[in-house]
Amino acid sequence: MKASIVAASALVASVAAFEHKNHAGFHLRRGAYEPAKDEICTVYTTVYVDAMPSIVPNTTAVYAASTPAAETSTSCTEGDKSSSVYTPIVISTKTPEASHPAYPTVPVVPEVSKPAVPEVSKPSVPEYPTKEVPQPSKPAQPEYPTKPADTPKPKPSSSAPAPTKPTGSYSSGGRIVTNGNKWAMTYTPYAPDGNCKTESDIKSDIAMIAGLGFTTIRSYSTDCGVFEYVVPACQAHNLKIIYGIFLEGGGSGGKGPFSQYANNQLNDIKNNAPKDGVAMVIVGNECMFNNNCVPSELASYIDHVRSTLQGAGFPKDIAITTTEPVGTWEEKGAALCDHIDVFTVQVHPYFTASVTPDMAGDFAAQQLEQAAKVCPQAASKGKYISEIGWPSAGNANGKAVAGPAEQKVAMKKIMEKVGVEACLFSFKDDPWKHPGDLNVEQHFGCADALAY
Numbered sequence: 001m002k003a004s005i006v007a008a009s010a011l012v013a014s015v016a017a018f019e020h021k022n023h024a025g026f027h028l029r030r031g032a033y034e035p036a037k038d039e040i041c042t043v044y045t046t047v048y049v050d051a052m053p054s055i056v057p058n059t060t061a062v063y064a065a066s067t068p069a070a071e072t073s074t075s076c077t078e079g080d081k082s083s084s085v086y087t088p089i090v091i092s093t094k095t096p097e098a099s100h101p102a103y104p105t106v107p108v109v110p111e112v113s114k115p116a117v118p119e120v121s122k123p124s125v126p127e128y129p130t131k132e133v134p135q136p137s138k139p140a141q142p143e144y145p146t147k148p149a150d151t152p153k154p155k156p157s158s159s160a161p162a163p164t165k166p167t168g169s170y171s172s173g174g175r176i177v178t179n180g181n182k183w184a185m186t187y188t189p190y191a192p193d194g195n196c197k198t199e200s201d202i203k204s205d206i207a208m209i210a211g212l213g214f215t216t217i218r219s220y221s222t223d224c225g226v227f228e229y230v231v232p233a234c235q236a237h238n239l240k241i242i243y244g245i246f247l248e249g250g251g252s253g254g255k256g257p258f259s260q261y262a263n264n265q266l267n268d269i270k271n272n273a274p275k276d277g278v279a280m281v282i283v284g285n286e287c288m289f290n291n292n293c294v295p296s297e298l299a300s301y302i303d304h305v306r307s308t309l310q311g312a313g314f315p316k317d318i319a320i321t322t323t324e325p326v327g328t329w330e331e332k333g334a335a336l337c338d339h340i341d342v343f344t345v346q347v348h349p350y351f352t353a354s355v356t357p358d359m360a361g362d363f364a365a366q367q368l369e370q371a372a373k374v375c376p377q378a379a380s381k382g383k384y385i386s387e388i389g390w391p392s393a394g395n396a397n398g399k400a401v402a403g404p405a406e407q408k409v410a411m412k413k414i415m416e417k418v419g420v421e422a423c424l425f426s427f428k429d430d431p432w433k434h435p436g437d438l439n440v441e442q443h444f445g446c447a448d449a450l451a452y
Helices: 199-211 226-236 260-272 295-311 326-336 357-372 376-381 404-421
Strands: 002-007 039-041 043-048 061-063 184-186 216-218 240-245 278-285 320-325 343-346 383-388 422-424
Touching: 199 226, 226 240, 226 260, 240 260, 260 295, 278 295, 295 320, 295 326, 320 326, 326 343, 326 357, 343 357, 357 383, 357 404, 383 404, 404 422
Parallel strands: 184 216, 184 422, 216 240, 240 278, 278 320, 320 343, 343 383, 383 422
Antiparallel strands: 002 043
């Protein structure tokens, strides 16, 4: 039975109750949506239910911007906004053409003791709230089509040898280096205002990461001086790098797989990355989760990246892979299993409302094992958590409480249980981010919590 219900939310899509296999959190991009002052919007949403609900009157919500806005729209229409992975952008009152999905408020309970449940046919609902990812910066972002454009598959050279995949245990091949229960930490070279950090700041940051005992950093893209400043600083401290090629929407004609935008990052790595310092290459970051990639084109582009790098002389033992949340792997990831060299997954305990800080480590270990079942062959070579953390400030999410003491407990438990296979999120707080639905997105910096 179909009923029309009015929902008061600045950005609401069709929502139905559903279980999350990983987290209900999101990390909005730099320059992401922030409501304009005194805007009034009434949004109508259709929800499929089993029975006619009681009548709910129309509701009007007034949202005020939490930070000074550079410009204010006088209507509820979202304007076009530049957002790219190559030029840092400060938060404005406008948003890209594609709006963010709804943010469910139903607490999420992790399925710790049960295997993944097959997807049941339901009315179309948004998968998860959009997560923030640091983005490299270049010119204006194209509109995202509802379906990624058809993308040509790479044609292998008749003279080039066929690319091969790493064999054996990836962790024993020298690309993965650990120090006790420490391995990697995410690092984005963005200043508090969203602009690129200076060379001296980057050198200081990398020295601090090395001083904490970490052996590796994860970079999401190649912008903001990654090869000019970050890589040399890592070399000075013998840190390896997980390189990233960030993908957005639009397919080959936009910023998706096989686009010039993606290939520019691939060429940066091919031409500039010291071959002995590569830990792995992650192609895309939650690209399917954000509906920016379909499995077939992402799989094809992963193969293209491998072929390109090996053709340029990169060692064949370097793993090429991608990363998604647990639920996305379970729903869409099987098509990628034959194309990835090792298995990586995003896990965020805080966004599951039943997880307390002292449960974060056990939850992370369980989620890693659960997700790895999707691609057992790749996982047998190596399985890793590419992003995991706990916020030091913000709202409580059920039993998941954000705070300095809670973060210290959660990170300690995470390190104890999965430290040697986890990339901690993130080095420092990110004031340039939108605070998000739970006011935590700016507060995942964990360096201080680890200095004990």
